[in-house]
Amino acid sequence: MRGISRLAHELGLSTGTVSRALNGKPGVNAGTRQAVLDAAHRHGYQPNQAARTLASGRTGAIGFMFEVYPEVATIGDAFFVGVIDGVQRVLTPHGLDLVVLPCPAWQPRLTYLDRLVARGLVDGMILSNTDRTDPNIDLLQASGLPFVTLGRSESEHEFAWVDLDFEHVVETSIERLVSGGHRRIAITVPFGDLNHGHLFMECYRDALARRGIPFDPELVFRTGLGSEDGYLLLDELIDMPEPVTAILLMYEGAAAGLYRRLTERGLQPGRDLAVIGLREQAGIRQLRPSLTCFELSLTDIGAALANAILAQLFPKDEDDTRLMQVKVPMHLHAGDSDPALARRANL
Numbered sequence: 503m504r505g506i507s508r509l510a511h512e513l514g515l516s517t518g519t520v521s522r523a524l525n526g527k528p529g530v531n532a533g534t535r536q537a538v539l540d541a542a543h544r545h546g547y548q549p550n551q552a553a554r555t556l557a558s559g560r561t562g563a564i565g566f567m568f569e570v571y572p573e574v575a576t577i578g579d580a581f582f583v584g585v586i587d588g589v590q591r592v593l594t595p596h597g598l599d600l601v602v603l604p605c606p607a608w609q610p611r612l613t614y615l616d617r618l619v620a621r622g623l624v625d626g627m628i629l630s631n632t633d634r635t636d637p638n639i640d641l642l643q644a645s646g647l648p649f650v651t652l653g654r655s656e657s658e659h660e661f662a663w664v665d666l667d668f669e670h671v672v673e674t675s676i677e678r679l680v681s682g683g684h685r686r687i688a689i690t691v692p693f694g695d696l697n698h699g700h701l702f703m704e705c706y707r708d709a710l711a712r713r714g715i716p717f718d719p720e721l722v723f724r725t726g727l728g729s730e731d732g733y734l735l736l737d738e739l740i741d742m743p744e745p746v747t748a749i750l751l752m753y754e755g756a757a758a759g760l761y762r763r764l765t766e767r768g769l770q771p772g773r774d775l776a777v778i779g780l781r782e783q784a785g786i787r788q789l790r791p792s793l794t795c796f797e798l799s800l801t802d803i804g805a806a807l808a809n810a811i812l813a814q815l816f817p818k819d820e821d822d823t824r825l826m827q828v829k830v831p832m833h834l835h836a837g838d839s840d841p842a843l844a845r846r847a848n849l
Contacts, residue, residue, distance in 0.1 A: 509542060518620040561623060563598065564589075567630065596812060615638050627647055628807050633697055643659055653697055654697055654701065667832050668701050670831065671796050672702065672750070679778070686748070687747070688749040690725045725753060725756055732763070747775065750778050751778065757786050757789060777839040781796055781832070796833060798832045810825075
């Protein structure tokens with residue numbers, strides 16, 4: 503047994519507590535911190551980057567943890583590449599490096615994050631893919647590590663977050679479809695307990711209610727990220743006793759599969775099913791008819807995340823406890839995939 507694990511075993515403490523004590527992080531009482539430092543000195547323990555970390559209390563690095571899904575590579579989505587670029591543009595002038603921390607989808611996120619926090623590798627953390635109630639947020643709050651999430655959550659305590667403006671996207675989409683005569687409007691949401699799926703559905707429910715359209719849970723479909731999800735979904739939409747006439751896709755990658763299956767059935771996207779996607783991306787730009795979707799700046803998302811971390815690392819004064827909460831705007835890019843019913847009838 504070596505290093506931090508040896509110290510933790512000898513003192514009867516968790517590796518996280520030992521790491522925080524060695525790195526001068528909050529959340530460790532003075533007696534415990536001194537016991538850890540004494541034991542480290544006794545064993546001649548030198549943690550990674552100890553010379554500068556123990557002297558300054560800083561590593562000069564910010565972590566960005568996100569989950570890695572095979573489907574993302576398949577559809578060629580560069581979302582995180584653009585966001586990371588935005589983060590680095592803001593952090594670099596402050597002498598901070600960004601450490602990318604990909605968590606495989608098969609590994610429990612909480613275990614992965616706990617290990618990262620315990621090692622004391624970073625001064626702050628950016629966490630993506632938040633759940634509706636998220637134990638990862640609780641862990642970060644308990645650790646005292648500055649953090650910001652890419653996505654909101656219903657977790658109990660206040661925290662910094664940056665999210666897409668789902669409210670605007672859903673309101674604009676439902677208004678566009680209802681104004682075009684649509685009433686049987688379906689949506690897709692992700693599997694699992696991801697908060698953006700719950701938020702998307704609640705916005706959809708509220709937008710329908712404002713227009714006097716009853717919410718039908720049968721029109722909410724859970725899907726994955728890729729084209730095959732849309733392909734498999736199409737028959738269910740069309741073969742309902744009262745078919746769906748329009749759909750709002752949370753994962754726009756499914757549009758390619760919807761288009762393909764519509765064509766196989768002798769139907770036409772836009773004419774026989776109006777389709778709106780959440781976000782414009784390279785993988786769906788070649789679709790015909792062109793997909794109505796929303797534009798956003800990935801670098802703006804990254805910049806907002808970085809600024810939320812900087813506000814915590816470098817407060818203006820002792821009373822500055824800003825926790826930035828930002829909704830990044832999205833703008834409609836009108837395509838040809840969602841014509842009005844009246845227009846469709848004349849095609």
